[in-house]
Amino acid sequence: MPQANNSKLYLGGICVLMDCSGRARPPFDSIIDLIGAGVKWVQLRDKEATRLAVYKAARLLKELTKANGLTLIINDYADIAAAIDADGVHLGQDDLPLSEARKILGADKLIGISTHNLEQAVKAQEDGADYIGFGPIYATSTKKAGPPKGPQSIKEIRNHIHIPIAAIGGINEENVAELIEAGADALAVASAVMDAEDISKAADAFVTFVTRLKTSQ
Template sequence: MGITTSQVDYKLYLVTDREVLGTRDLINSIEEAIKGGTTIVQLREKNCSSLEFYKLAIQVKEVTTKYNIPLVINDRLDIALAIEADGLHIGQEDLPITVARKLVGKNMFIGVSATTLEEALIAQEQGADYVGIGSMYPTSTKLDAKYVTIDELKQIREAISIPIVGIGGISEENVAELMSTKIDGVAIVSAILGKENIKTATENIMNSINK
């Protein structure tokens, strides 16, 4: 049995992107982010073979297990099952959550990306354990992102009871504005992995969250 959703702290949700890292090592970078306060890690790999993704996921899981941090696999249900990940994150274009749930059972929590109140309500109704809402701000890691306003985020927060994670262009400068809407956490890529000192960048964001 993996980490159950009731045990998950969504506060600082790291989403990986090797392009943002450049030549730096992904595994070391994830470890530095965890040392800085990251509470959950999502492995997102859009441009690699299944075998490469699997091998990478095994390595990442060693680090997250060492620190007792939940590991979420983005999109790839097969990889999540193969490495016995703690969680799976799916988008609106992926397998329906009802199908994913049948395949992973109760041993894995499932998150769903949503950009509207309707999508968030459906995700909750169909059994999502949390939703990722965004893009909240312009982001270089997803150029085709649809934007969600702070008011829309507040409406979603009022309408659903499952945890909400804001995503998209979130930085040390705007994280306080998002957390004021009473969401459960923020998902971050560039504002951590794009910084020279990953541990310090993570600590700075966590300080802003805790304010």
């Protein structure tokens, strides 16, 4: 089970991207379903809401995730992550530099970086990232960062960095196994869970499948 500097923070298995952009279902309802399904790592991401709205949602999620032992990452906003005492922040290539986010959050919080090629992945590790998101692996409507990289790209990245890799982009139950075999430590899923008619059932299926794959390795 990959972990960050703080041994209590979970960085493996399934990370559900709670992408609230354009979704009517409030974060509160979704997190209840995810907790019930055994998800242990979530990321709050909303590219459309105001910072105040993100802060309010994040503050509520923090209470629920803390009480249930989940790792909570805030997408983009290091200041909001610090304000609510989240477990960390996830930054894109055009967001606040990692070094500045570290000043805001301190040494014990997680900082993840979205990467799309080997050079970015290596730099993220050198700069002190706790983990990287890498992709998009497959075609996806929620991750617009160039053409799909394919599962073989995870093998290449794995040969050059030692920090956890969260594969992202177009992940579903049909391609989970090949990503785990390629060396991904975690799988970041959004639409496959958040757009499901039954979020709890969809999340439970991912958790069960990945746990079985990891156990058999």
